[in-house]
Each structure stands twice: as structure tokens, then as C-alpha cells.
Amino acid sequence: MADLTPTPSDVPAVVLDNVSKSFGDHTVLDGVSLTIERGSIAVMLGPSGTGKSVLLRCLVGLLQPDQGRVLVFGEDVAALDEKRAADRKRLFAVRRRFGMLFQDGALFDDMTVFDNVAFPMRLHTDLSEQAIHEKVSDRLARVGVAHAEQKFPSELSGGMRKRVAFARAIAIDPDIVLCDEPSSGLDPVMSATLDELILELHRTLGMTFIIISHDTAEARKVADTIGMLANGKLVTFGPAERVFAENHPALEQFFTRATVGPIKVV
Amino acid sequence: MDKLLRSLHTLGALVMFAGQVARSAFTPPVYLGETLRMMNVLAKRCVIPVSLAVAPVGAVISLQGISIFKLFGAERMLSSFLGTAIFREYSPALASVMVAAQAGSSIAARIGTMKVRGQIDALAVMSVDPVRFVVVPGVLACVIVAPLLSVLTNLLGVFSGWVFAVPIGGVDHGAFMEHLTAQITPADLWIGLGKCSLFGLGVGLIAGYLGLNVGKGAADVGKAANDTVVSTIVLILLVDYAVSMALLGAGL
Numbered sequence: 001m002a003d004l005t006p007t008p009s010d011v012p013a014v015v016l017d018n019v020s021k022s023f024g025d026h027t028v029l030d031g032v033s034l035t036i037e038r039g040s041i042a043v044m045l046g047p048s049g050t051g052k053s054v055l056l057r058c059l060v061g062l063l064q065p066d067q068g069r070v071l072v073f074g075e076d077v078a079a080l081d082e083k084r085a086a087d088r089k090r091l092f093a094v095r096r097r098f099g100m101l102f103q104d105g106a107l108f109d110d111m112t113v114f115d116n117v118a119f120p121m122r123l124h125t126d127l128s129e130q131a132i133h134e135k136v137s138d139r140l141a142r143v144g145v146a147h148a149e150q151k152f153p154s155e156l157s158g159g160m161r162k163r164v165a166f167a168r169a170i171a172i173d174p175d176i177v178l179c180d181e182p183s184s185g186l187d188p189v190m191s192a193t194l195d196e197l198i199l200e201l202h203r204t205l206g207m208t209f210i211i212i213s214h215d216t217a218e219a220r221k222v223a224d225t226i227g228m229l230a231n232g233k234l235v236t237f238g239p240a241e242r243v244f245a246e247n248h249p250a251l252e253q254f255f256t257r258a259t260v261g262p263i264k265v266v
Numbered sequence: 267m268d269k270l271l272r273s274l275h276t277l278g279a280l281v282m283f284a285g286q287v288a289r290s291a292f293t294p295p296v297y298l299g300e301t302l303r304m305m306n307v308l309a310k311r312c313v314i315p316v317s318l319a320v321a322p323v324g325a326v327i328s329l330q331g332i333s334i335f336k337l338f339g340a341e342r343m344l345s346s347f348l349g350t351a352i353f354r355e356y357s358p359a360l361a362s363v364m365v366a367a368q369a370g371s372s373i374a375a376r377i378g379t380m381k382v383r384g385q386i387d388a389l390a391v392m393s394v395d396p397v398r399f400v401v402v403p404g405v406l407a408c409v410i411v412a413p414l415l416s417v418l419t420n421l422l423g424v425f426s427g428w429v430f431a432v433p434i435g436g437v438d439h440g441a442f443m444e445h446l447t448a449q450i451t452p453a454d455l456w457i458g459l460g461k462c463s464l465f466g467l468g469v470g471l472i473a474g475y476l477g478l479n480v481g482k483g484a485a486d487v488g489k490a491a492n493d494t495v496v497s498t499i500v501l502i503l504l505v506d507y508a509v510s511m512a513l514l515g516a517g518l
């Protein structure tokens with residue numbers, strides 16, 4: 001998708017500056033700062049309940065952090081109030097640069113698979129129905145569910161729903177694709193296929209991917225940037241080779257599936 | 267005291283929500299296709315239950331009324347009472363109550379399910395205002411479909427009343443029609459349709475509000491649908507009473 005608000009090419013895709021978020025007494029993000037460059041594939045690892053999904057939601061303005069800045073192509077999403085018309089317009093402009101794969105797919109139940117994937121195209125592009133048809137077919141073929149075009153989400157398996165949701169997330173060639181647990185619910189072969197699709201889209205269209213995952217194999221395969229959240233803090237973040245070489249104890253525990261280490265089972 | 271404050275808070279939130287819906291309904295983008303789709307869904311869902319609810323009422327009015335009117339030798343005038351009761355009161359109230367039961371619960375359940383399953387968030391991430399896309403079409407559909415159903419129930423109610431008055435009760439057909447057309451004025455029709463639209467607006471707003479503010483699980487979705495039905499039916503009956511009193515007071 002073409003940039004709606006052109007930004008200088010040296011502006012990073014995402015910058016989090018000292019972002020914190022609590023729910024009641026529970027702090028899920030505690031002073032998180034990081035920079036994700038354009039065209040990178042960043043994988044955020046971490047145990048359940050450490051704020052990975054909250055981080056994604058802060059990026060698209062579904063949640064407001066208690067403090068800190070969330071810059072998306074230089075626009076501070078955290079400063080935009082969706083209830084104010086002027087802010088909403090800017091927030092929607094930022095959101096149009098995202099595609100998001102939700103953990104449970106979040107497909108619209110009363111639309112067919114085809115209509116689900118066509119939905120963002122019909123809303124945000126001037127494509128003809130013929131062009132939309134071709135593009136939807138291409139996206140569905142890429143994720144291996146071309147045969148299910150006319151089915152409803154309730155007729156699909158969990159893995160198929162996830163793949164359709166991924167097709168919808170990349171429907172209008174967004175600048176940034178957010179993936180919340182893309183491989184959960186998928187068999188290993190389909191999971192690997194999805195990883196290869198991410199690499200191909202990254203290579204051919206230059207999309208930036210921010211992936212929340214528990215899947216260490218996926219992280220090793222696709223990530224050029226790795227981060228690890230534990231107990232609300234970003235314990236390590238940087239280029240994949242460096243992070244793997246440093247082998248932070250929390251990361252080591254995660255990769256070796258050890259029950260003893262800095263990550264506590266609550 | 268806490269309960270009173272909570273109720274006032276909910277009422278205030280509902281008024282704010284109504285303002286948001288009104289702004290969204292009259293400013294672009296308006297999702298006309300989604301509104302037409304909702305109208306189609308709601309009309310199909312409501313037409314049979316509404317018909318089944320209103321038709322026996324006309325029959326009962328004739329059945330009970332004819333014995334009373336006979337005491338005064340005025341059974342020829344039964345249709346005056348039947349027409350007024352059906353057009354102004356029973357048809358709008360029953361059509362709206364059935365819209366609340368069928369359409370209100372289904373709108374609240376649909377929006378609540380979308381919320382619980384993350385589809386409302388998905389809309390927001392796709393830069394689609396959920397109020398515009400899922401609430402406004404439901405509200406508009408209720409406002410338009412409820413009076414259309416009322417037209418149908420007017421006819422059905424009067425017809426079933428005619429069956430029990432004329433062929434069964436022995437009232438003269440000519441006299442029945444004469445008193446019916448003499449008594450029913452265009453104002454009766456418009457008042458009935460206007461009440462239906464007003465009640466439809468209430469059903470759509472409450473269903474949308476409760477659906478969007480649902481809790482986190484399937485049980486909460488069921489509760490939102492149930493609360494929609496109970497609160498809108500109570501509201502319809504109370505407002506119906508108040509509107510009827512006000513109109514009679516105003517000589518209408």
C-alpha cells in the first residue's frame with residue numbers, strides 16, 4: 001500500500017520510548033524502549049502474560065500506554081485520542097499502514113473467506129471488483145486456502161482460519177504487518193510455510209514484520225531482530241546474531257525449555 | 267446508593283452513545299450496504315413472530331368486544347374500537363416488542379460476539395469505526411423495519427378482528443367497514459408508525475450499547491442479549507403509555 005503520509009526514509013518504522021502499561025496493580029510493560037527499522041523482521045519472544053500482545057495493541061492505538069511515546073513512522077500514536085475527531089483521522093491514517101494478524105484470527109463470522117480478505121481492499125483501495133478478485137485469489141493461494149473462498153469462518157479449522165486471517169492482514173500490502181502468535185494452532189509444515197511466506201513478502205515487497213511468538217524455531221528462521229520480554233521488561237533486544245551470541249539467561253531458558261531460570265512460572 | 271449511581275452512570279453513558287450514533291449516522295462514511303443487509307436480516311427474522319403475535323390480538327378484541335357492544339346494541343360500531351386499538355396501540359406496541367425480542371437480542375448478541383472474538387478490534391485496526399459499521403446499520407434498520415412491520419400488523423390485526431366480527435360474530439360487513447374507515451384517520455396511522463420508529467430507535471441503541479460494552483465471555487454475550495430484551499420491552503411499554511397519555515392530552 002502506498003504511504004498515506006510520506007515520511008523520510010530514515011525514520012524508523014516503530015520507536016517505543018520508555019513505554020509502561022499497567023492493569024490495576026499488575027504492570028505488564030515497564031519502561032520498554034526499542035527501535036524497529038523499516039523492512040526488518042522483528043520477533044518478540046517471551047512467556048505468556050508478559051505484555052507481548054499489549055505491546056502490539058499499543059502500536060495500533062487499541063490501548064494507550066500509561067506513559068511513554070509510541071512512534072509509528074514518526075507519529076506518536078500514544079498522544080492520539082480516538083475520541084477526538086482530528087486525532088481519530090490521524091490515528092486511522094497510521095492504522096492504514098498496518099495489517100494485523102490477531103491471535104484468534106478475528107475473521108468476520110457473517111462474511112465468507114473471500115469477503116473477509118476483500119474487506120480491507122474494498123474499504124481502502126480503488127481497485128475494481130475484478131482486480132480485487134484476482135488479488136484475493138492470489139493471497140488465498142499463497143496461504144494454501146484457495147479452495148475455501150466461499151466458505152464461512154465457522155466451516156474452517158483453527159489453522160485455516162489463521163491462514164485466512166494472515167491473507168487478510170497482507171491484503172493491501174501494508175507497510176507493517178503485526179502477527180500475534182502466527183504459528184499457534186498450525187501444524188509444523190504449515191507453520192514453516194507461513195514463515196517462508198513472511199520471508200518472501202519481506203524480500204519482494206519490503207514489508208516490516210513485528211511478530212509475537214513462543215516459537216523459537218520460527219524466531220531462528222525469520223528474525224533479523226529479536227527481543228525478549230520477561231516480567232514486563234525488555235530483557236534483551238537487537239540484531240538476531242548479536243542477541244543469539246549474547247545468550248541472555250532468560251533467552252537461554254526459553255530456548256532450552258528449562259523450568260529453572262530468571263523466568264518464573266506464576 | 268451505589269446502585270443508583272451506577273444506573274445514572276449507565277444512563278449518562280447511553281445518552282453520550284446516542285449522540286455518537288447520531289453524529290455517525292449523519293456524517294460520512296455511511297455504510298449503506300451494511301444497513302440494507304441488516305434491514306433484510308431483521309425483517310426476515312421478525313415478520314413471522316410479529317404476525318403471529320398481532321393477529322390473535324385483533325381476534326380477541328372482536329371476540330370480547332362484540333359481547334360488550336351487544337349489550338348496548340352497538341355491535342355495528344365494534345370496528346371503530348378495533349381499528350383505534352390496533353392502529354394506535356396494539357400494533358405499534360406488539361410489533362416493537364417483537365422487534366425488541368428478535369432484532370434487539372440478535373443485534374446485541376452479534377455485536378457482543380464480535381467484541382469477545384476480537385472482530386471489533388480488527389475493524390478498528392482496519393480504520394473502520396465500529397460504531398459506524400456495526401451499530402449505526404442496526405439502529406437504522408430497527409428504525410425503518412419496525413414501522414414497516416407495523417403496517418403489516420395493522421392489516422393482520424384488523425383482518426383477524428373482521429373474521430371474528432363479521433363471518434363469526436354476525437356483524438354486517440358494510441357497517442364494519444363504514445365505522446372502521448370513519449374512525450381511523452391518517453393521524454392514527456402516522457402516530458402508530460411514529461411510535462414504532464421511536465421504539466425501534468430505542469431497541470437499536472440499547473442493543474448496540476450493551477453489545478459493545480459486553481464482558482469477556484460467551485455468558486456475557488447471552489446476558490447482553492437478555493438485558494436488551496428485558497430493558498427495551500419495559501421501556502417500550504412505559505414510553506407507549508406516556509406517549510398515549512400525552513397525545514390524548516393534546517387532543518390527538
